Amino acid sequence: MHFNVIARVLGILLMLFSLTTLPPLLVSMWYADGATQAFASALLLTFGIGFISWLPVRHVRHELRTRDGFIITVLFWLVLAFSGTFPFMLAENPGLSFTDAFFESLSGWTTTGATVMTGLDHLPQSILWYRQQLQWLGGMGIIVLAVAVLPMLGIGGMQLFRAEIPGPMKDSKLTPRITETAKALWYIYLMLTIACAVGYWLAGMSVFDAIGHSFSTVAIGGFSTHDASLGYFDSAAIEMIAVFFMLVSSLNFGLHFYAWRNRSLAHFIRDSELKFFFMVIGGGILLTIPALYLTNTYSWQESVRYGIFELVTVATTTGFSTADFSLWPVFLPVLLFMMAFIGGCAGSTGGGMKVIRIMLIYKQGIREIHRLIHPNAIIPVKVGKRPVSERVLEAVWGFFAVYVLTYMVMMLALLATGLDHVTAFSAVGACLNNLGPGLGEVASHYGNISDTAKWILSLTMLLGRLEIFTLLVLVSPAFWRS
């Protein structure tokens, strides 16, 4: 381990991140909303901490190795979540406690979108902007993480993309190519954000709301500037724009990269993960709409409108809302909630287990049945037309098992804090899948649960975003031994 280099990297990161408090600072001055000084202090604090961590080791140079990659990746999120707490604590409104501020900040960075805040409509504009911007920046980090870093670290079968998917990264060393790739990906991400914001604005949102919601839409984040979330606008046009950009942002950004570089949509059509994703979403919609109508929950038109929106926002793990799906009848709350376990495609800003993994697990289930019928046949599992290596399949299974185990451990921990069964079950799901809203007590916000529960769920969000193994490796004795 090269702790000097790690300190240098994180120091630079913090100094850079301190600059991101400038936009909310300007918003605060513009609206004169009383939070200007909080943002100025946050800027100085963050820059100062970064500077102190960078100064003594600024000349150290070492080639970073995979092992350092794990540590930097985990610290990246922790350090940014920590420094992200300053404005929430320093501003008089909301003036959060450290626990609440950390939860909110990490929830933003990981694009989970679980919130401890209520009364959003009465917060300073700058704080609202800042929350939305946290998710947007987090989304950027996630794309680089998902497209470049995790595949390189070999987490949970994601090395699949290095060899088998036309992604931008086929290299296994932490080289300057990350910077190059990152630039291209961020450019795409920025374009999507602008397109989404313009769409919202044309559909009737204010400029402030349009930008804010475009941030949390392309980041699959789900934060909103209103307590009623997107339901505040009560506009079918805005909802359809949101549905479109949520779906686009749930696709592998490697595909967007390819399309942008080759000026061609051909790869979208050939991608089997994408096909599976749309089949799952389509299937979910076809179950939801009739169930809403037949239980007399809504009229036909409303069933279509609310059904599509809620299914897409939950299944993509965005977590906006126009209706409280946790109150929908019979199996619908649980069905929608289960869809979030599938989540977005690999290499997207979405959460969950990722479509490609579910697809591989499904294909192996089918293969097992065929093997029972033809015990001696050799049946490869394929993505598109290429067989997937056993190594990748094992990594996917390992991921699946650890996901289930993490779920159970976290749920038991929450139950130990005194939460009820439904709340504990859904809070873990909402955080591990980086979805945001749960069922029961955490259907609309996380303000009423204990501090202990908030810390457990903070850990859960981080585990979900880092695909568990990145964090798990760090606590394994073998990692520190060798």
Added chain:
Amino acid sequence: MHFNVIARVLGILLMLFSLTTLPPLLVSMWYADGATQAFASALLLTFGIGFISWLPVRHVRHELRTRDGFIITVLFWLVLAFSGTFPFMLAENPGLSFTDAFFESLSGWTTTGATVMTGLDHLPQSILWYRQQLQWLGGMGIIVLAVAVLPMLGIGGMQLFRAEIPGPMKDSKLTPRITETAKALWYIYLMLTIACAVGYWLAGMSVFDAIGHSFSTVAIGGFSTHDASLGYFDSAAIEMIAVFFMLVSSLNFGLHFYAWRNRSLAHFIRDSELKFFFMVIGGGILLTIPALYLTNTYSWQESVRYGIFELVTVATTTGFSTADFSLWPVFLPVLLFMMAFIGGCAGSTGGGMKVIRIMLIYKQGIREIHRLIHPNAIIPVKVGKRPVSERVLEAVWGFFAVYVLTYMVMMLALLATGLDHVTAFSAVGACLNNLGPGLGEVASHYGNISDTAKWILSLTMLLGRLEIFTLLVLVSPAFWRS
């Protein structure tokens, strides 16, 4: 497929099974409890149906193949569960509906132990005997299924035992050796039952209760002749005897077979599944007892007594009770319930996913972490000192994935019937793991849920007992095509 042979086998089976109504018939005459005629009619009906199915095809001979094995295995349980309904429907008390009788009968045969009945203490003795006996016979069937049939069919990685465990069956054809093996296994099973019954009797049970409870103990069944289950006796001695025999019956009967043939306990000590099993049980006990005491639920002595008993009865998937664990504080109900997912060892009468599978999944999880640290190392997964083949590991993963999927589908189906979240979640778990009691509305019995829910849960019990794939293969188009 050789439907003639299948009809002949099932016909013989029914004629044989009809004889098992003789003991309850005698019990009924002895106690003059009014159910004599019901059992006589059941005997004739069952024998008659068997005879009619056997007569036209009695001379047909064909070598049975693996494919026929799937069909016979599934029909075996369905046909026996069906014919097991007669006494429940024909006897004036309880005089169950067909749905209830089928649920109760299947619950007996699969040794699930979920019951729709209340007021057990007021039922005819013969009906009580009959229920206990159903579980005992079911347990016999399960041992043959688990030790001989499923490994041969290659279900869920259980072929492991053919090659790698010193089991009695290493052959892959449906030969007369099954009969031989079955005889030895049943002999062991009978000895265990007798030992258990004598133990109960010495500890103070009546002869009737001792035999009845020994039936459901060694079968890991959990039916009782009293509404209060084993709690009726309020005897620490009886509970410790039950704990001992539940643990013994949760071990691989292949090990018992080996010990009996070689007059040696050496294999018990070397078996790594057994070690893992006791570690899991021990760990569960070490969590349960302090949690009971520290939450002021019981005194120290009671915490130890109820903690050990309830943990063992739930973790082995027996489902007796001396205390209502579903009312225990914080995480305990869910913790105990989760233990049932692990269940007994492969080749036992226990339910759940089986210890060996969980052990293999755990070992692979550890391997994944090591692989992330040493990407190029070759790390085999071992049981004892032998590496496990990738083929077996894949089958185990396939099983795990299908288990989770089945769970979700069945839970959604139950929610659609209007059950609440906790009841649906736990009812599926209790039936899929062949445990019996659940949480919420089904904590003590299943009498209050709808008929539709009972049928869904009947299917779930059968799926659990047949390790899902046996049934899943039958509904796959590929099975019928080739």
